[in-house]
Amino acid sequence: MDLLDTSHNVLLVAMSCLVALVAGFTGLSMTRDLAAKPVFHKKASVSLAAVALGGGIWAMHFVAMLGLQMPVLFYYDAAITLVSALVAILIVGAALILLHFTGRSRLTIAMAGGLVGVGILAMHYIGMAGLELCRAVYTPAGVILSSVAAIALCMLAFGIAYGQRTNRHIVLGTICFAAAVCSVHFLAMAGTRFAAVPSSAEFGPLMSNETLALGVIFFSFIMFGACLWVSVTYLPAPKHQDAAPAASPAPEAAQPLLQIPCERDGGKVFISAEDVLFVRADGHYTQVYTEKDRLFCVWPVTEAAKRLLPAGFLQTHRSYLVNPQRVARFERTKDKGRCLFDGDELPPAPVSRSKLRTIQDALASQAGAVRAT
Incomplete structure (x- = not known):
């Protein structure tokens, strides 16, 4: 079996790491201060956070895959690619439900982090299974290292972000989450070789790199917009200075109870x-x-x-x-x-x-x- 020579576009590798950071920051920020919210609001926030985190895992993977350069033409199975995104979102959603709808303890935080690590691994290897006209050949070292990194770093990320729900801890948790997503991908890729196959065995319609790029760009644009939206809550409240003093303070009875x-x-x-x-x-x-x-x-x-x-x-x-x-x-x-x-x-x-x-x-x-x- 002849193995293909591969290389990576450095700019797209850097962009994939940035996507992971933005996804982690957005998802972890969306779940702040949910204890005092109505149940519907809490469910909606957890759902959006699952899409941000799980979708961010998927986007990071395929931005990095767009930077993968091989001497043969290759495609993606659109159905398997979609399944990889949905699996990541569902597994992350299960972890967030565990954190926000059960009694939170060190054990549940560790379990949720480990579950997200499993979601990253599942997304990566399902996504790799969608390659057409070439086949990924894995090494035991790559699989083991990526698995350990995924679970350990995600447990650390959620332990920090949910140990104390402060801005500082969420930012540190974001860095650990991005490190987990990027480590899984690049450690796994370091232990992966590719071999050309003469024909494709499609499960769904084929998708070229150009079509995949459009989908990834669209999702990344939405995620960066969501990141800007949640970032507003981190800004200090403006101090309003009125041009003229108020005629009289509002009566105490008018203040909401x-x-x-x-x-x-x-x-x-x-x-x-x-x-x-x-x-x-x-x-x-x-x-x-x-x-x-x-x-x-x-x-x-x-x-x-x-x-x-x-x-x-x-x-x-x-x-x-x-x-x-x-x-x-x-x-x-x-x-x-x-x-x-x-x-x-x-x-x-x-x-x-x-x-x-x-x-x-x-x-x-x-x-x-x-x-x-």
């Missing part, structure tokens, strides 16, 4: 912050207490603190946020305390030693303001 997304009897409800007595951490989620109900909330306690502390709530303990306006009385026992509420069978909210003085002063100030009113 903060609504907390909760679940009741399998359905979503929104509870006004002023009706909440306190919020208690419950693993990766929280429990919201009103006078009559205890409701499940998808916010982690860190997200609840970010939204409720500016609204006047007090953090009495690392796991508790209290509405001071609903505290009936405060009790202190030695170096700890607790806030009590009016209502049947409502548990008290503990006050940790480090926050004791702060909470006492805040509640005293609140009581003084009520008396002055």
Whole structure:
């Protein structure tokens, strides 16, 4: 069997790496801050992120393949090429569902990363199976190295991007994701040789490099546009300077009340912050207490603190946020305390030693303001 000499266009190789970076950044950014979103919004964001990540894996592969130069004419089977894209999108979608619709832990993050690595491998080798008039000949070293790189780097990428959902971690996760996609392709290609075959055995219609290039350019254009769209959320908010001072500030009553997304009897409800007595951490989620109900909330306690502390709530303990306006009385026992509420069978909210003085002063100030009113 005569093997063909191959080379690569350096510019297209660089472009393929850029496509992988853009796809990773777009997909990982689309899934930020989904915990507080309605279920439909969450499903739509996860679907778009799966298309961005899975489609980006596919686009990176075929941009690099457009740069592959061989001394024979070769084509692609359009049906197999389409299957390779859909497989990547579906497998990435399954990983994102695991992350956003189940309890997130180190294990689920690692499983999701490994699943995306499998998706990259599946996409690569299915895509290579679509070659016509030439055949890929693999070496064990290339298959093993690309497989290890795919799974290990994807687990690292998702571990970083989902360990903490900050801008810095998402950018670092993007770099690891792009490294995973590019490593799989080029490590596998380094261990792959090509042999010409006299005829094609099409599963679907044949597609030339020119036709493939049009499809890849179109998808890449959409992805770069999506990247610009999500990039807006990373820009600092502009500071507006009015030419003239406002006549008078808007009355406090005109400000929209903060609504907390909760679940009741399998359905979503929104509870006004002023009706909440306190919020208690419950693993990766929280429990919201009103006078009559205890409701499940998808916010982690860190997200609840970010939204409720500016609204006047007090953090009495690392796991508790209290509405001071609903505290009936405060009790202190030695170096700890607790806030009590009016209502049947409502548990008290503990006050940790480090926050004791702060909470006492805040509640005293609140009581003084009520008396002055």
